Amino acid sequence: MEKYRGVKFEMVEEQFPIDKKDRLKFLAVDKVLKKFLKTKKNEGNLSIKTKNGFLIKRAGGQMTKLTKNDVILVRKISGRKVFCSGGMPSSESRMHYEIYKNTPAAKIILHFHRDELLGKLPLARVGPFSYGSTALAKAAGRVSKKYSLFEILRHGFVIVGKSKNEIFEVLKTIC
Ligand SMILES: [Zn+2]
Numbered sequence: 082m083e084k085y086r087g088v089k090f091e092m093v094e095e096q097f098p099i100d101k102k103d104r105l106k107f108l109a110v111d112k113v114l115k116k117f118l119k120t121k122k123n124e125g126n127l128s129i130k131t132k133n134g135f136l137i138k139r140a141g142g143q144m145t146k147l148t149k150n151d152v153i154l155v156r157k158i159s160g161r162k163v164f165c166s167g168g169m170p171s172s173e174s175r176m177h178y179e180i181y182k183n184t185p186a187a188k189i190i191l192h193f194h195r196d197e198l199l200g201k202l203p204l205a206r207v208g209p210f211s212y213g214s215t216a217l218a219k220a221a222g223r224v225s226k227k228y229s230l231f232e233i234l235r236h237g238f239v240i241v242g243k244s245k246n247e248i249f250e251v252l253k254t255i256c
Contacts, residue, residue, distance in 0.1 A: 097133065103129065123140070125194055134156040138171045151163055155173055204238075207232075225241045
């Protein structure tokens with residue numbers, strides 16, 4: 082897989098406060114993910130929709146070990162510009178944004194890596210694409226209208242949920 086070289090978008094820093102309850106909810110989900118995912122570095126990302134955008138993992142943060150400062154608010158995205166508060170959001174912020182835009186019922190999105198399962202599950206697939214690319218964001222947005230679980234070829238998986246429990250249920254069946 083392509084080596085991680087940082088984010089590929091332009092960050093526009095804002096100063097919107099992050100709701101404490103939303104942040105705690107985000108960190109609580111990350112903690113439960115420990116049951117299913119063994120992360121090594123910064124792979125994968127989680128986001129949760131909020132009333133003024135979505136919360137997402139900080140770029141470089143390690144899933145299942147996130148702390149307060151790893152939770153970033155993305156308010157909106159316009160082309161390559163990502164408007165955010167709290168730090169640099171995940172390199173896949175644009176993918177999460179496209180999924181929420183295309184699938185209004187989506188409330189929570191998990192992207193994770195599990196190399197040994199790549200190509201082995203009977204899933205909808207997109208790609209392969211370069212990480213953080215516009216092509217990946219658009220394709221993920223399109224496929225999410227029909228499939229709540231799909232594979233990014235030679236890369237990883239995406240689960241789109243209406244609730245955190247939906248995400249955990251899917252993880253239980255595939256991990
Ligand atoms: Zn990934």
